[in-house]
Amino acid sequence: MKRIIYLVIMLVTCFACKSQQPKTVSKNKLYKVEYSNYGGMNGWEESFMITQENSSYHSIIRRTNTSAKELEKTPEVVWKKLESTLDIHLLEKIKSGESKRLYDGKDTKYKIVLCSGKEYSFINPQDSEEYQKMSEFFSTLLDSKNKILIKINNPKKLKP
Numbered sequence: 001m002k003r004i005i006y007l008v009i010m011l012v013t014c015f016a017c018k019s020q021q022p023k024t025v026s027k028n029k030l031y032k033v034e035y036s037n038y039g040g041m042n043g044w045e046e047s048f049m050i051t052q053e054n055s056s057y058h059s060i061i062r063r064t065n066t067s068a069k070e071l072e073k074t075p076e077v078v079w080k081k082l083e084s085t086l087d088i089h090l091l092e093k094i095k096s097g098e099s100k101r102l103y104d105g106k107d108t109k110y111k112i113v114l115c116s117g118k119e120y121s122f123i124n125p126q127d128s129e130e131y132q133k134m135s136e137f138f139s140t141l142l143d144s145k146n147k148i149l150i151k152i153n154n155p156k157k158l159k160p
Contacts, residue, residue, distance in 0.1 A: 042061050048145040109123045
C-alpha cells in the first residue's frame with residue numbers, strides 16, 4: 001500500500017511540475033533609443049529616451065535655468081513600429097556628420113541599443129543616405145518626442 005501511495009505522489013509531482021522554457025530574446029531586438037539635441041547660444045539641451053515600457057523627455061535652457069520633464073508609458077503601437085522599421089544593416093552604415101556647435105549651432109545625437117548590448121551612436125547623421133533610408137524609424141521616434149512636447153506645452157488642453 002505504501003508503494004502505491006508513493007507511486008501516486010511521484011506521478012502527481014512529475015505531472016504537476018511543468019517546466020517552462022525561458023523566453024529567448026533576439027540579440028537584434030531593440031532595447032532602447034536615445035535622442036539628444038544640444039548647443040546654441042542659450043545652452044539649450046533636450047533629451048528623449050524610449051524603451052518598450054516608458055518614454056521620457058527632459059529639456060533645459062542653461063542661460064535662463066528653465067527646464068521641463070515628462071515621463072509616460074510608451075504606446076505599444078509606437079514600440080512595434082520602431083521595432084518593425086529598425087534595419088540593423090543600414091544602422092551599421094550610418095555615418096556621423098560634422099558638428100555644428102562650433103558656430104552656435106545645435107548637434108543632434110542618436111543612440112540605439114539592442115538587447116545584446118550592442119550600441120549604435122552617431123551625431124548629425126541627417127545627410128547620411130542610410131539615415132534617410134530609415135526615415136520611418138527616425139520619424140516615429142521624433143513624432144513620439146513631439147507628442148510629449150505638446151503635452152508639456154499644453155497641459156490643460158490634454159486633461160479631460
